[in-house]
Amino acid sequence: MPQIPDQTGRRIVVTGANSGTGKETATRLAAAGASVVLAVRTPSKGEEAARDIRSAHPSADVEVRELDLADLASVRRFADGIARDDRPLDVLVNNAGVMAPPKRFETVDGFELQFGTNFLGPFALTNLLLPHLLRAEAPRVATMSSLAAVFGGIRFEDLQWERGYNGWRAYGQSKLADLLLALHLHRLTVEQDWRLRSTAAHPGYTRTNLQTAGRSLGRSRPVRSNDRALPFTQAVEQGSEPLLYAAVGPNAVGGAYYGPAGFGGLTGPTTVASVPRSARSADLARSLWAVAEDLTGTTPPV
Numbered sequence: 001m002p003q004i005p006d007q008t009g010r011r012i013v014v015t016g017a018n019s020g021t022g023k024e025t026a027t028r029l030a031a032a033g034a035s036v037v038l039a040v041r042t043p044s045k046g047e048e049a050a051r052d053i054r055s056a057h058p059s060a061d062v063e064v065r066e067l068d069l070a071d072l073a074s075v076r077r078f079a080d081g082i083a084r085d086d087r088p089l090d091v092l093v094n095n096a097g098v099m100a101p102p103k104r105f106e107t108v109d110g111f112e113l114q115f116g117t118n119f120l121g122p123f124a125l126t127n128l129l130l131p132h133l134l135r136a137e138a139p140r141v142a143t144m145s146s147l148a149a150v151f152g153g154i155r156f157e158d159l160q161w162e163r164g165y166n167g168w169r170a171y172g173q174s175k176l177a178d179l180l181l182a183l184h185l186h187r188l189t190v191e192q193d194w195r196l197r198s199t200a201a202h203p204g205y206t207r208t209n210l211q212t213a214g215r216s217l218g219r220s221r222p223v224r225s226n227d228r229a230l231p232f233t234q235a236v237e238q239g240s241e242p243l244l245y246a247a248v249g250p251n252a253v254g255g256a257y258y259g260p261a262g263f264g265g266l267t268g269p270t271t272v273a274s275v276p277r278s279a280r281s282a283d284l285a286r287s288l289w290a291v292a293e294d295l296t297g298t299t300p301p302v
């Protein structure tokens with residue numbers, strides 16, 4: 001979506017907005033006139049991103065707020081702050097995530113790091129912000145999944161990977177869970193007759209620090225990326241397009257999944273992506289949603 005529609009007067013929260021697809025998404029939304037909340041784990045990095053955005057777009061309306069998706073108390077504090085603002089929220093962009101740590105880590109609440117950060121944190125945030133989204137004229141929740149969802153499975157018998165941890169398989173589970181979140185939220189919008197549109201996206205193979213940050217956890221030296229040598233990768237400007245389309249594309253459809261149109265969905269312009277077979281079961285999504293409600297203590301305002 002080379003040209004983003006005018007976003008003047010709209011308020012948008014972007015998680016993980018200090019780098020990668022999150023920063024690019026926040027930058028382009030702010031450039032289009034939106035009031036953008038940069039929801040970040042490390043405020044100093046968020047302030048640096050905000051300075052970059054204002055430098056490129058002096059009239060940009062951006063603010064930094066702390067949000068650690070690996071800590072449900074932080075998620076609640078962030079949501080409480082949005083509530084105190086007493087303003088409708090037009091768009092929530094669930095973008096932040098961590099990928100494939102070499103060994104098992106836990107969140108503050110005792111969840112496996114990827115399942116907690118990539119899914120349970122955004123799940124709780126979405127539920128807590130829904131009352132404010134539903135006050136907006138045309139609200140939307142756009143959730144970032146991944147091509148890794150194709151290989152994911154929901155291990156109800158061991159969601160927290162306490163047995164036989166595998167970083168890539170755990171990542172696949174968390175991104176499949178994100179896609180199931182988006183699809184089940186869409187079903188709720190239909191059942192409850194909400195104006196809200198729930199969409200999902202994946203970035204193909206986009207060169208960001210996501211490929212190295214998670215894999216570097218617990219190591220004495222950070223992992224280096226060799227992505228630039230691969231033929232089927234793309235820069236963050238192109239890789240952010242599906243998420244931007246899911247978030248503010250005028251023709252984006254609730255329940256749809258967007259990604260690159262090129263070979264294997266790795267690169268290229270935005271198109272409607274095929275929902276993986278593993279994400280097509282409404283019963284699976286409903287079951288996961290119920291488990292997530294129990295684990296996070298959050299429910300939608302139905």
